[in-house]
Amino acid sequence: MKHSKLAACKLYISEGRNAAALEAIERAAGHHPQATITKKFPDYAYNRTRYTIVSYLIEEDEARVVDSPLRQALFAMAEEAYKTIELGTQCGAHPRVGVVDHISFHPLAQSTLHEVANLAKLVAADIGGRLHVPVLLYEAADPQGRALSSLRRELDYFTPNFMGNQWAGWSLPNVLPISPDEGPQCVDQDKGVVFVGASPWVDNYNIPVLTKDVDLVRTIARRVSARGGGLPGVQALALLHGDKLEIASMFLEPDRIGDKEVQREVELLASEEGLRVEKGYYTDLSKETTTKSYMKLASAD
Incomplete structure (x- = not known):
């Protein structure tokens, strides 16, 4: 292989029932063929889909990752998800705080956790700055090293908010109770919030x-x-x-x-x-x- 340093990304979309929306998201990924979807896992009851996507890292030097086809593919998929899915009108049996609910990066092959954490921060800046969505960083991508579960508890992620055991997308606060690492403090109710982090394989x-x-x-x-x-x-x-x-x-x-x-x-x-x-x-x-x-x-x- 030409590129020996690889990163995997698990992209969680709060939609598992709208086939047209998921097909549009996958077409957006198809414009970046050097990032490969190795697994798709949709779940109708949870109304949630996870894509596992892999590509190589591009380094300026040994100290800094500056790009990856993953970055472009993820931005295209996220942008399409925000166009085709409205968080405020849907719910499911799995927790959710965003259309793009969670993006986790993991090192593969010869890459390191530090390198994929750099990539995670670049993707977070893209989503926060260009798509105007609040982003919360966790673990290796977060200077404070906050755990994903701790951040989720601060947003009542684990507490069902609709019909006893369902999670609705329309119950987010208009202003985040914690400061985002990227993007605005105010929450667009149709887009929500996204967690972005890096960790060893899960x-x-x-x-x-x-x-x-x-x-x-x-x-x-x-x-x-x-x-x-x-x-x-x-x-x-x-x-x-x-x-x-x-x-x-x-x-x-x-x-x-x-x-x-x-x-x-x-x-x-x-x-x-x-x-x-x-x-x-x-x-x-x-x-x-x-x-x-x-x-x-x-x-x-």
Whole structure:
């Protein structure tokens, strides 16, 4: 490969039902073929879609990343998302604070976390300055190193605001209670806010629980998460998913704690409450498979 330093970006769009809008977003990405979509994961119940996109880094010198095809592709996709989706008119069973809700960067191949954090800051400046959307930086992209979960709590991200277990897009404050790192302090209710950050690779794993008792599953999710005294590096959230509930989990240290440990712990906690649990599923490719998929697609191109 000509370029050995790669970055992956997970772009979360608060839309999983409007096929025309998603097709428009993907066409915008298609104008930047050197950035490759390695995985698309739409979810109708959550009304949310995640795109995993990979490309190479362009360096001015060894100390600074100055560009990447990812930057142009992400801007085009975000711009199209804001044109085709109105946050204030939709809702879903997954939290949301923006049309483009979350953009996370992760190093692949020979790149470093510092390098992809530089790219994250460039993308944040593009969205805040050119699209006039408030941007909150987190982890390696944030000078203060704030955790994504902490920023989300400051915006009541985890509290359902519509029909008990749904999140609506029209409940954001007109002025952010915390200062954005890029973009205006005032919030456009049709666009919302976006979190942008950089971290080591994160795996997402969802486990269906066969009950409609939301409070009970929330208790299990809290007990399995690191914050609740459970497994290290695990974050978990109970969400309504169709006619059942899911524990949506994130593995912040996937080489240390993975699906086997989390599946076993959820099954144990659920059995104490007399509940049955289905086999969980990953919502994205692994870090290694993502890299291989990009290499194969880039070589073909």
